[in-house]
Structures are given as C-alpha cells and as structure tokens.
Amino acid sequence: MGISLRDCQYLFRDFYSQGKELTVEGPQLRCELASRYAMNQDVHGLMEEGGDIAILEPAGPGVATADKGNAQLMLEYDGGIAADGYRLVIGEDAKLVIAASNRRGLKYGLDALTMLLTAEEDCCRLPVVTVEDEPSFAVRGIIEGFYGVPWSFADRMDSVRYMSEHRMNAFMYAPKDDPYHRKLWREPYPDEVFAKIHDLKRECDKHLVDFYYCISPGNDLEFRSSADFLKLEEKLAAMIAIGVRHFALLMDDIDYVLQGDNKQFLERSGTAHAYVTNRVYDYLAECLPHFTLAMCPSEYWSYWNTEYKKDILEQLHPAVKVFWTGYFVFAPEIGRRHAEDNFNYYGHELWLWDNIPVNDCDKDRLFLDPVRGRSSRLGRYGHTAVVANPMNQWECSKITLGTMAHYMWNSERYMPELSWELSVREFAGELAEDMMFFCRQNLNSRLYSGDYRDLDDALAERDLERLDAYFSRLEQTAVRLGGLDNDKFIEEAGPWLCRAIGDAMLWRAVRRQLTDPLNPQAQAEVYQRLETCRSYGVRLGIDAAVRAAEALGIGLPEMEEEIKEDLKEATKEEDRHD
Incomplete structure (x- = not known):
C-alpha cells in the first residue's frame, strides 16, 4: 500500500521525484509487457501472482487478446547497471520502465514498483518518479x-x-x-x-x-x-x-x-x-x-x-x-x-x-x-x-x-x-x-552495552514509581505480544515473554518486601518469584528485576552460584569459538 517519502529516500539509493502522481483506473495495476531485455521476454517467477500488480504477457504475433492493461511495462537490458541493481521510471503517461543487467535486478525493480503502489477499490496510485538503485555488496x-x-x-x-x-x-x-x-x-x-x-x-x-x-x-x-x-x-x-x-x-x-x-x-x-x-x-x-x-x-x-x-x-x-x-x-x-x-x-x-x-x-x-x-x-x-x-x-x-x-x-x-x-x-x-519495547530489553550484550537508561536512572534515583511503571509496561507488553498473529515467534520467544511477566511479578514481591522488610512471608515470596524466573532458563536483557532488587538492598544469595556457573559456561563457549 505504498510507503512514505522518508522511507523511499532511505530504502532506495537515488529517488528522484517532483511530487507528481500517476492515477490509473482499476483496483489492480495491470501491465502490458514489452521487452528489450531478452528476446524470450521471460518474466515468469519474478513476482508473486495474484497481488496488486499483474503482468499481461503478449499472446504472440497476430494473436488478439481482450485482456487489456491500464499501464505499459518495458523491461530493458542495461549492462552499465551493477549486478542486482535496477532503474525504475514511472511516467505520467502510465509508461513504466525497468532496466537492469541481470534477472535479479529486474525482480528488485518489480519489487520496488510494488512497494510504491497504492491500490484502492477503484484506482491505483503511483508517484511519478525515477529510482536508480544498486547494492553496496555483490x-x-x-x-x-x-x-x-x-x-x-x-x-x-x-x-x-x-x-x-x-x-x-x-x-x-x-x-x-x-x-x-x-x-x-x-x-x-x-x-x-x-x-x-x-x-x-x-x-x-x-x-x-x-x-x-x-x-x-x-x-x-x-x-x-x-x-x-x-x-x-x-x-x-x-x-x-x-x-x-x-x-x-x-x-x-x-x-x-x-x-x-x-x-x-x-x-x-x-x-x-x-x-x-x-x-x-x-x-x-x-x-x-x-x-x-x-x-x-x-x-x-x-x-x-x-x-x-x-x-x-x-x-x-x-x-x-x-x-x-x-x-x-x-x-x-x-x-x-x-x-x-x-x-x-x-x-x-x-x-x-x-x-x-x-x-x-x-x-x-x-x-x-x-x-x-x-x-x-x-x-x-x-x-x-x-x-x-x-x-x-x-x-x-x-x-x-x-x-x-x-x-x-x-x-x-x-x-x-x-x-x-x-x-x-x-x-x-x-x-x-x-x-520495540521488548526489543529494547534484549540488546546484544556481545556487541553493545547500552541502552537501559530508563531503568538505570530510576534505580539511581530510587524512584519506585518509575520502576513500578517500567515493570508494569514490561508485563503488559509480554501479554500483548503473546497475542501476536505469528505462532512461530510466540513459540520461539515464549520463554522470554514468560520471563518478562515473571520479572514483573518478582518486582512486585520486591516492592512488598521493601514496604515490610521484616516480614518473613514477604521475603519468601521474593525467593519464590525468583525461582519461577530461573525456571524459564532464559535471561531478559540485564535481568532487570534481579538488578533492581540488589540495587535496592534486597539480597538474593541463591543467585550467586548460578551466576558463577553461567559465567563459567559463557567463558567455555567463547573459548570454543576462539
């Protein structure tokens, strides 16, 4: 359904537009094909069938067809374009040109055309534009x-x-x-x-x-x-x-x-x-x-x-x-x-x-x-x-x-x-x-040491209300992502989503112990919630709830040996790579 001008200028190497738009009738862009790319005009497999763009290939010399398009598409060979690169020209006259030096370049040009297209119930809209695009790496x-x-x-x-x-x-x-x-x-x-x-x-x-x-x-x-x-x-x-x-x-x-x-x-x-x-x-x-x-x-x-x-x-x-x-x-x-x-x-x-x-x-x-x-x-x-x-x-x-x-x-x-x-x-x-919030809790610790500033600042200031809001959002995020229409993601990320909810529950137990530090029941609940977090066998970012508990003076002695073992295992794995 089209993309924004900002995204176009980022995703395509050179994007030349004067702000004009092409509108053609019909809910699908139906392109009558001509080709100066190859004599056989073979475009099979270059794009999925049944989408917002249909390629109407010529039936052959002397053969009439009633299947008419609302745009013309010309494929051209240009040996000066880098492998996999392409040039896409969308004209005001509904003439479209894709030039490339290889078949993959033609495909990427068609993909770009699909990205730029906005298909509606009665018409299709495209920016009048020239795109010149090629990769940094072969x-x-x-x-x-x-x-x-x-x-x-x-x-x-x-x-x-x-x-x-x-x-x-x-x-x-x-x-x-x-x-x-x-x-x-x-x-x-x-x-x-x-x-x-x-x-x-x-x-x-x-x-x-x-x-x-x-x-x-x-x-x-x-x-x-x-x-x-x-x-x-x-x-x-x-x-x-x-x-x-x-x-x-x-x-x-x-x-x-x-x-x-x-x-x-x-x-x-x-x-x-x-x-x-x-x-x-x-x-x-x-x-x-x-x-x-x-x-x-x-x-x-x-x-x-x-x-x-x-x-x-x-x-x-x-x-x-x-x-x-x-x-x-x-x-x-x-x-x-x-x-x-x-x-x-x-x-x-x-x-x-x-x-x-x-x-x-x-x-x-x-x-x-x-x-x-x-x-x-x-x-x-x-x-x-x-x-x-x-x-x-x-x-x-x-x-x-x-x-x-x-x-x-x-x-x-x-x-x-x-x-x-x-x-x-x-x-x-x-x-x-x-x-995005969930991603920001799972940064690549091998390559990047930040950015957990919201948590760090709240802990430095002992701002319990901010910490409440942080862990509440963590829990709500995990619950909502558990309803994402992506079964594979939920299967793979499930332990980490559960850990996020577990961290939020651990934090609430820590809060209760902070309120009543001499209550043995409150301390027992902290340990119980901690064991639940550990049972998932995964870590979420910097172990936010554990870090918060320790920063606020709640001792978690059971974690010490496990942390040592985790460090030993991580060192063994790193040595294996080295």
Whole structure:
C-alpha cells in the first residue's frame, strides 16, 4: 500500500521525484509487457501472482487478446547497471520502465514498483518518479553457521523467501552441528536429508537466491590422503549434480596446529589450508565452467598480520574469496583500519561473516537490536560480501536481519535506529510499539552495552514509581505480544515473554518486601518469584528485576552460584569459538 517519502529516500539509493502522481483506473495495476531485455521476454517467477500488480504477457504475433492493461511495462537490458541493481521510471503517461543487467535486478525493480503502489477499490496510485538503485555488496545473505540445534528445513525455506523479499541473494548452508557438514564430512547425506537439500536448492533457484554448499573437513583431513580427497570430491560432486555452483570450504574453529604426517607433508597450517583449498578449486574448475569458492581460514578474526595470513596471501588461488568476522569473533565495530589492513594481509576479496545476531554463546538470550558499528564504506576496502550468522531462533532473527539487509544494500546511507524502526514495524504491524519495547530489553550484550537508561536512572534515583511503571509496561507488553498473529515467534520467544511477566511479578514481591522488610512471608515470596524466573532458563536483557532488587538492598544469595556457573559456561563457549 505504498510507503512514505522518508522511507523511499532511505530504502532506495537515488529517488528522484517532483511530487507528481500517476492515477490509473482499476483496483489492480495491470501491465502490458514489452521487452528489450531478452528476446524470450521471460518474466515468469519474478513476482508473486495474484497481488496488486499483474503482468499481461503478449499472446504472440497476430494473436488478439481482450485482456487489456491500464499501464505499459518495458523491461530493458542495461549492462552499465551493477549486478542486482535496477532503474525504475514511472511516467505520467502510465509508461513504466525497468532496466537492469541481470534477472535479479529486474525482480528488485518489480519489487520496488510494488512497494510504491497504492491500490484502492477503484484506482491505483503511483508517484511519478525515477529510482536508480544498486547494492553496496555483490553478495548479501545469511550463513547458517551457528552451534546448537540446526534450523528445520521449513525455517530454511522461509529464510530463502525472506532473503528474496529483502534484496539478499545468498543462503550458505553450514550448520555446525549437522554431523555431515563437519564431524562426518566424509559420509554422504542420507537420502531423505539429501532430498531436502535438493528441495532447498530448488527454492533458492525459484527466488533467485544463490545456494552455497559449505563443508568443514579441517578437524581430521589427511592432506596426503588420496582417499580423503576422493571423499571430499564425492561430497561436492553430489551437490554439483543437483545444480550447486557456489561452495565454501570452512577451516574455522579447529585445532589447526599440524601434527604427524600433516606436519611432515606441509609444515605450516596456512600452507596446508591453501593447499586443500586449491585442490578443491582445481576439482571444481574441471567440473564447472562457472563457480564460486570461498574459504574460511582458521584465523578468521584478529587485526594483525601473521605467518598464516602471509601463506594464504602467497599460496591461495587468487579467485578464492576469504571470510573474516572482524577484529574479534563478535566485533563491536568494524572500521576502515582493521578492514583495510586485513584485506592487505590476506590479499584476497574479503567476505564479512558477521556474527550478528547469533546467540550460540548466549543460548539463554535473544538479541533483537539492529546491526551497529560497521563502516559505511566497507565495500571500498576489499569487501565484496556481507553475510549474517543468525540465532538458532529463525523467526526472532528477522528483526536484526531486516536491519542487516538495509546495511548490505546501502551501507553508505545505513542508519541503525531508522532501520530498526522499519524492521520492527514490518515484523509486528500494529504491535510495533510493544515489540520495540521488548526489543529494547534484549540488546546484544556481545556487541553493545547500552541502552537501559530508563531503568538505570530510576534505580539511581530510587524512584519506585518509575520502576513500578517500567515493570508494569514490561508485563503488559509480554501479554500483548503473546497475542501476536505469528505462532512461530510466540513459540520461539515464549520463554522470554514468560520471563518478562515473571520479572514483573518478582518486582512486585520486591516492592512488598521493601514496604515490610521484616516480614518473613514477604521475603519468601521474593525467593519464590525468583525461582519461577530461573525456571524459564532464559535471561531478559540485564535481568532487570534481579538488578533492581540488589540495587535496592534486597539480597538474593541463591543467585550467586548460578551466576558463577553461567559465567563459567559463557567463558567455555567463547573459548570454543576462539
């Protein structure tokens, strides 16, 4: 139903409008198609059927049709437009032009047309405008690269559709705890699993999303073993047979110090990883005329040069792309200096594997804030791709991923707070205000230390009325979000919604103890409510009710050992990544 001028100026790179409007009769924009893009004029699958826009394809020479449109749509090929970019012209004469250099650009142009359209009962309205739009990064997408329970194939299918709708073009299949990806990398997938991967590949094709098959053999690969390389090639060959053309070899999170015959054969891990990657590259080159190969080095984070990076620079095939995650596994910022330095150290196109909003090191947390702290000009410093590593909770990941999509498309204009607002509004509709409040209680503690100022100020001033209002709103928000028309969100976020209500009840118990500090029944209720909060097995942001109780002098000794254990577990998980 159209979007505001402010949103247009933010979401589209260049938006030229003089304030005029095109109005055509009818409740649907029915476009008579002409094409100078390709002789076959094939637009099948570029947009969903039955929406506010219908494409009326020509019936053929000499064939008359009574199905008339109320607008004309011309598709044009323009090789000067960047891949996935497009130019959309909406004229006062109801002539529409979409120019692009590839099929995905045509799709994004049609998507833009749909966004700008306001369809009413008796007419359709469009701004008279020229839009020139192209991405900051050639590859934009999601890498399912977290530890823990992998996504279901239903989640993966939905993620592909989501990416297609948000101008992302790459799905990278790399679930750490899929045994056939990592531990049993030599073994073929069971037939039923492989069939689902094939279905996922078809879904990617349908939505113009590139499917990347990733494999992680580095833990126990014998670099001199012909049998091991044969198993690796067989795994790749199976994917080639179903049309996969994009691959990644992942050597992250392994003990990469060479031992035994591997050390005698190749001496250094950088040399070894360049060697195996080059072997894979050569194999793919024998099988395919066009393909993509990326590799994730073991030193996928850090900001200084090393012998390992030097070996990759000098020995890795120049066409191979190299992942990194920033100067740390979870990098609060990725600025020019670190990005440019690492590009020079590795000497290959860099692909940012951004560990946002992944929560596998914080399984009891949700991270629902926007991506922050990424250079607006990362594409100028050797980076041609950005892929996000989401949470185990796919549906909840959409809020951050909506902001990631904006950054990936136009990093130069990206504004975190505005993107957050747009993403939350898209996700929650009429409950956007409640959703935003809930999101603000679930900030990414790995990357961002604020902003809980309302709570902090109230505690600093011992303002009990403000604290009452805060916890009352927290409870009401959780109750309302529990009625959101999104069963998947309620299933995933349910424990955190319950914890929010539990925090509010704990606060009320704390209030009663503050009023009557010597009443043992009041103290017992605090402990009971605390145990209820703990029973959900999740944390909400900064544990607001616990923090409030402690700040106001209510001791919670039972929490001490649990907190220590949580810190130990978090440290173990972080060490595992490092």
